[in-house]
Amino acid sequence: MQEARSGGEALLFLTDEQLRKGIEAMFFAYRGFTADPDRILNNYAYGRAHHRAVHFIHRSPGTTVNNLLGILGVTKQSLNRVLRTLISDGLVESRVGTKDKRERHLYLTQEGATLERELSDAQRKRMRDAYRAVGPDAVAGFRKVLEAMMEPELRRYFKALKDDE
Template identity: 80%
Template sequence: MAEHVGSGGAGGESLLFLTDEQIRKGIEAMYFAYRGFTADPDRILENYAYGRAHHRALHFVNRSPGTTVNNLLALLGVTKQSLNRVLRTLIDDGLVESRVGASDKRERNLFLTEAGAALEAEVSEAQRARVRAAYRAAGPDAVAGFRQVLEAMMEPELRTHYQAFKEGGA
């Protein structure tokens, strides 16, 4: 069964018909691209006995210094128990600092330490290099289209979080 997707083109509205086989190939491409996207960080994190959850926590604490544990829970979509285990390790290892909230003493605000910022930068630079090379190879139109596809696949509440980061806020 073919699906169609509206696509605005320079000459007006055009329709793109995709077969199930074409969609399957796109899904498989995402799986293999994800493996490549995570391979470099996985190799770096392995040296510290950390996993992808640690990387995601470092990434979002870096992007939003002072974020709360509850906000991080919403961004990562993990259980409180799982996040607490990750944060406890990062805090004990001196990569993340947890401070009591200024307005609400029950809140914990999270910040990267100097060591945490260094590890986050090392891991993220490996990903940025891979994405940068892929973007250069694909060209600006493909990059814009790729971003549109990714945004269209996001759950609405996550799109809201993404828009906040995209606009420079958190």
């Protein structure tokens, strides 16, 4: 049941109970993390999938459907349904690739950018409030643990993004 504790000072906190608390903290925190966007999305008849698509199109304008698939970790059919509604609703524009005509490059329209802004404002506010409540050292630790928890493939992608900090 209990962690062996044979290693040294750095292992003292790694009991099963401590780890379970960390798991629950992650579960509850993620609920908070998505609570504000979820409320906003309800007003638009969109869901989290739309939010994710809009977020990453904003982050990487001109990205292809295939790129998004790798980042979002869903099937292309699932993403396609979401993109179709966003495109037909005029939030996302899909341009046929000039070099490779199989590809579709995705961009937010003005309207799409407005929704992205509304969603990310709310989410950033929560993140900012949390950061302010705990201070910079805690934030640094928070980010370290999150990175360590990612699947290796996504961690590599994420670290590549980090370069422009």
